[in-house]
Amino acid sequence: MSSVLDLARPELRRLRPYTAGAYEPDCIRLNANESPWRLPGDKSERGLNIYPPPRPFDLRAALARYYAASEEELLVTRGSSEAIDVLIRGFCRAGEDGILICPPTFDMYRLYAGIQGAEVVTVPLSERDDFALDADRVVRAAGEHTKIVFICSPNNPTGGSIPRPRIEAICDALAGRALVVIDEAYHEFANAESCLHLRESYEHVVLLRTLSKCVALAGARCGALIAAPEVIEFLGGVLPPYTFPTPSTELVLSALVEDSLRVSDERIALIKRERQRLAAAFLDLPAVTKVYPSDANFLLVRTRDAQAFAEAARQADILIRLFPAEPALADCVRITVGRPRDNDRLLQAVAGVEWIDES
Template sequence: MSSVLDLARPELRRLRPYAAGAWEPDCIRLNANESPWRLPADKSERGLNIYPPPRPFALRAALARHYGVGEDELLVTRGSSEAIDVLIRGFCRSGVDGVVICPPTFDMYRLYAGIQGAEVLAAPLGESDDFELDVDRVVAAAGHGAKIVFLCSPNNPTGGSFPKPSIEAVCDALAGRALIVIDEAYHEFADAGHSLSLLRKYEHVVVLRTLSKCVALAGARCGALLAPPEVVEFLGGVLPPYTFPTPSIELVLAALAKDSLHVSSERIALIKRERERLAAALIDLPGVVKVYPSDANFLLVRTRQAQAFAETARQANILVRLFPSDPALANCVRITVGRPRDNDRLLRAVAGVESIDEP
């Protein structure tokens, strides 16, 4: 393989990119069939009567500074969900190529692969109880035509991070054969290091980040795909222009200001303390069998009766997540760490769940 892009869909590499109209903010815009007036309700800085820039350049610069990568190494996406989608669309030919996933994991990899017609090749996490990454299984599964391997670390919904040596072993084994996508949606809640050093080491590594969790902007839909410049440029051509909305650009720029980041980091620290407090309290409950170690802003809890646990929480007006269609997560409940008073309320509610032995 001479370039990582040899793994990409060849017909897309030949696709002529869309030529966007000139984007010069100080000119009168009679080139884009927009309205010349703002709505009275439009309080945005830029004006919502005007299309956003074809790519959010200012945001890309701010995010690149934030993550410590070059601007040409970062693609802004609508949530990291869109990054997953564009990767699969860019690299997997329908009916021909596949993606490796390590279940139980984030279900959107499976969904986007299915939408693209890419085969889903499963390399389940180890059965021994902490859901460890099985490197040999991943490499074997990739041998069946995978173009992408998704490694979610910290993993949703199990909560743990994969050891860096295991991730590196996958990268070494599959160099030149598949793109390794490390989804770090929850990285800010982990104590362990991140995978950015792997971006420097390998040309076939992609790292995904999101502002949905750590800076409280799930509603603004902002993610970042970090990759070698040729991968970013190629995927930028697969994404349609003008998709990143002006209100989101303005909100995310505000979220990346120093004062706002300070607030976010204090909240992250609080969530991490609450995670440990909640874990310690949950494990003492009669209906709880195990609380998995977590590097994320949630806990995976194995209970005796997940349905009863969830219903009891629901009666206290609290929603938790069940996984009824995944046998590996039978009787598991995923609990997002909330504010201290939310966590107290949950603990009070589920303290009453009976320890019911399974029939």
């Protein structure tokens, strides 16, 4: 019976992982070449003079409960970006294997593939259909050396979710051929269910999650990779030990308690309301030609002059995102949904944007 690890780099499967020094709370540590003293002002529970655990097991347990996954299925990463990196390094041989992406999408897939020397196959989203994904084209384009297909849902930067039947069709067709990585970095802002049930049904499905947006912890860099236990064990051997720092672990654990999560849920609900309000307000602006449907904490807005639109926002000390390297988004700006007063300030700033009518 074949295993999902048959898709992984064979030389890495044979590589012996690094073994970190043992840690036991009641023992004096003379086995890891650490300083025996805390730095003055170190208020951390564990002590910053001591290495963090090779893998943050307490945090893994908390995240597994939060995401309704088993601990054996979860690898803690520094944001979902590190998860993308370790997946490509673990499954793509430089100069031989590749990934498939559906642009416009999160550009780190392309970048990490380039760093690894992996080929990038592109199946663009349909601009005429609100950047919809064509599942049949994805399956046809995934060749013999395509090891990973990345699906971002809700997609960044377009904001739309990929319908579940299309994702499932891709998972079904690529079983035994490639990993299907579903990036759910913005899932908490959508109304649809997570694709976790697909992970339970298919051993080659991987989910990416992050606390950067929904729990306001972008600075703590906490992500999660959810996959089959054998994939987690393999990737854990690819990642070096001690990657997740002690302060981040303690901050994230405190953010995952019930009272803190209640505040996060209230803020997510407010962002959804503001997203709807902003979308309606943008459509009333002469400089705006389209607001794309969004299930994320941002809106993609097509304008008559994206540079002028962004400059008007900058004059009010507000930064919004342009995409000069992406032809399909040449006239678009991506706008994060902010606090109500920040959104009001943006609307006021761009209300008078002028453009040259060349029709």
